[in-house]
Amino acid sequence: MNILIKPIITEKATRDAEDKNRYGFVVDSKANKIEIKGAIEAAYGVSVTKVRTLNVRPDRKTRYTKTGIVTGKTTAYKKAIVQVAEGDTIDFYNNI
Numbered sequence: 001m002n003i004l005i006k007p008i009i010t011e012k013a014t015r016d017a018e019d020k021n022r023y024g025f026v027v028d029s030k031a032n033k034i035e036i037k038g039a040i041e042a043a044y045g046v047s048v049t050k051v052r053t054l055n056v057r058p059d060r061k062t063r064y065t066k067t068g069i070v071t072g073k074t075t076a077y078k079k080a081i082v083q084v085a086e087g088d089t090i091d092f093y094n095n096i
Helices: 011-020 033-044
Strands: 004-007 022-027 048-056 060-065 068-073 077-084
Touching: 004 033, 011 022, 022 033, 033 048, 033 077
Parallel strands: none
Antiparallel strands: 004 022, 022 077, 048 077, 060 068
């Protein structure tokens, strides 16, 4: 089971990483906090102090077209906010 899907790189997440040493990841929806902590420590070689998780709900959208009303929704996913110990950093751009 691949727990880490992708890192979250937005303005808010980058500011949070610089100021508070917290990083965001999209993770598998069935993963718990202990599995997420182990996967991040193994993948990036840092020590994790705290893990926060939240389930992001899907956005529902409605469009009016020539053929009628089209409804749809985006996919739901699980997000993890990870607090890293002081002095440790995660560099997402080193393999580019």
